[in-house]
Amino acid sequence: MRQFLIIAFTLALLVFQDATPHCYGAEAQDNADIELILVTAAGPSLVRLKVAVDRTPVTEAWEKAFAEIHYFFDRDGNGSLDRQEVSGRLLSDFVMRQWAWGQFTPTSGRTPQWDAIDQDRSGEVSVEELSGYYRSRGLGRGVITIGYPAWTLQLTEALVRIVDTDSDGTTTRQEWENIGHLLKQHDANGDDLIGPGELVLQAVYPGASGSILLNPTSLDRYDSEQFQRLPALVPEPSDISPVWPKELLRRLDANGNLALSLSESGMDSQLFTKLDGNHDQALSISEIAHWRDLADAKPITVAFSDNTAIVSVADQADGMPEANLPYRLLKDGLQLSLMSSPGNARGEQIAAEKRLSAQFDSIDADKDGRATSEEIANSNLLEFARMKTIADRDGDGVLVREEFDAWINCHQAVAEAHVFVTILSYGQGLFELLDRDRNGGLSSSELLAAPSILEEADALDVNGTLATSQLPHQLHVVVSRGMPARLLSGTTTRAPDWFAAMDRNQDGSISRKEFLGSEEQFTRLDKDGSRSISVLEADCQ
Known part of the structure; x- marks a missing residue:
């Protein structure tokens, strides 16, 4: 089945003309699928990603998946689940995340407890209650993962060492103007690109994947050092008690008085006044919580079709990417790049379905459309045996083809809703700042532009000398269906054949x-x- 994915990115800096106090706005922008809050010394900025799968918002795709799961376990067809129908069988959120990367083990993870899903204590679980449970466990929007590439500092040091021709420990603008000539001798493979491995021996690039899961419902997720050094927050869905305002306060509260002044917040004075409901010239946690509801939006879209993607920006003045290069936003010492990447969710889903269908056919030797417990046990197919414990809807010990197909429909609905947002944090990487197209190599045009790139980033001091401490923090965001097929940009440019x-x-x-x-x-x-x-x-x- 041909898949088409449109991802609408909305990047917004907070600008407000209405300064009416204590008016937070009637319409909170909770329809966004995924949001990131960029945090710098100059204050917060909001990145809003609106995602659709086959022209359907990803939130709706997840609701469809939750409905499929509810329908599957509703064995008596009365429109609600009882204890017997779900006891020890209902899918865990861990299982549904595993499906995104081809792990088909429906008995993994802790199954939901009855009290957690029967929210109104009626003894029955509706579709809405089941959906609410899964959304409280971080499903229903996108999977956020983080990675920290290992070679950033070494690459920065290698570039500075090469450019510093007089070995005085500093690099001037004049020296940077000669970088193209200086680096030619390092092009070992003659491809007219300077790659990480040509600057640092045996460097693997980017050298990290999104291996750290940012659980959007974990109250202590910001406590670890690896999250605290990420200059971004991921706000919770609107129906989950927010944790991000407390973390934003912790990061910006310079005087430790548990409130943000105008200077500490870095916000526009009109916005600050609008948020300051009690007019005490300080923002409390509850007032900070309304900050993201007031963001203005300008759309960026990424259209996926047959494993290709076209990036377009509504307003070219906001950074229209040339030749489908990643979208870049440079603000207050932080540079964000956004790109799409083909994901593996659809491919893994199809592979799993074919594999399990072939196993069903091999077990069903007499072709009666039934796989008995004895036949399954004799097959020694452990994956199929585990699936059967869940897929056997009526619990009679026989898996019929209709039950198998219904189970596959659940798997398909979940897999098709999976969207990953991978964040690579490169720190103050010089190589990454110069690598404008994010392809993992420095071209002659990028080297030629080095002086102007450094000036744009305010990384040159008044004497034209590079100050590495002033390099912007680099965040690279990759959006994909399932885990990304690549984290570096590919050759999806709209170029002539020649x-x-x-x-x-x-x-x-x-x-x-x-x-x-x-x-x-x-x-x-x-x-x-x-x-x-x-x-x-x-x-x-």
């Missing part, structure tokens, strides 16, 4: 070495004189 054929290193530009035409032709196409031809220049020939 361009794609000449771009041997697939960095999105053509060097003179790659160009097969004459010097005159190359110069005519290289309109900015960077000694490389971009996709935009190729399109304008």
Whole structure:
């Protein structure tokens, strides 16, 4: 089945014209699928991601999945679940997360306790109650994962060491203007890209994946050092008691008085006044909690189709990416890049279905559409045996094809709703700052632009010397269906065929070495004189 995924990204900085006090706004923007709060010394900024699967908001896709699960376990078909129907059999949230990466073990994790799902104590569980339970366990929107690449500091030190030609311990703007020439000798494989392994021996890049799960319902998730050094928070869904305001207060409360002044908050004065409901010139935790409800929104979309994605931005002035490069936002010492990546959820789902269907056929030797407990035990297929304990809806010891198909429908609905947001935190990485297209290599055009990139990031002091302590913190966000197929940008540029054929290193530009035409032709196409031809220049020939 052909899948189409549209991800609508909304990036908003808080700007408000209405300064009416104690008016938090009638419409809280809780329809967003996933939100990130970027936290810098200059205050918070909101990143809002609105995700849809097959033109359906991912929140609705999850509600469909929860309804499928409810329907499956509702054996008597009365529209509600009783203790007997769910006892020891209902899926854990751990299991449903495992399905996103192909682990099909329905008996893993702790099954929900009855008191946790029967919220109104009626002795019956409705679809809404079951959905509420799973959403309280962090399902229903997206899976947030974090990774910390290991080579950031070494790459920064290697670049500075190469550029510092006079070995005085500092690098000037003039030295950075010569970086392209200086790094040519390090292009060991001759691909016109300077890769991490050519700067630091045996460097594996990015060297990290989203291996740390950020559970959106864990009250102590910000206590660990690995989360505290992440300059971002993930607010809870609207129906879960919020923890993020307390953490935001902890990070910004410089004087420790358990409230934020205007200067500590970094907010616009009009917004601050609007949040300050009791007019005491300080924001309490309860007042901070209304902050995200007032964000203005400007959409960024990423359209997935057949494992490809097209990035577009509604307002080009806000950073329209060229040639499908990652969207970048540089603000207050933090640079955020956003990109899409093909995920593996659909592929893993199809593989699991085919595998289990083939196992059913092999067990059902007489082709009567039934797999008995004895036949399953004799097959030694442990995965199928575990599935049967759940999929046998009527508990008669025989798994019929109709029960199997209904169980597969549950698996399919959950797998199709899975969206991952992977956050790689590179710290103050110089290599990552220069690698504008996030492909894991520095091209000639990126090296040529190094001085202007450093100036834009305010990383050069008044004397034009690089101050590594002023490099912006780099956050790279990858949105995918299931776990991402890649964390670096690919070659999904909309380029002419001749361009794609000449771009041997697939960095999105053509060097003179790659160009097969004459010097005159190359110069005519290289309109900015960077000694490389971009996709935009190729399109304008």
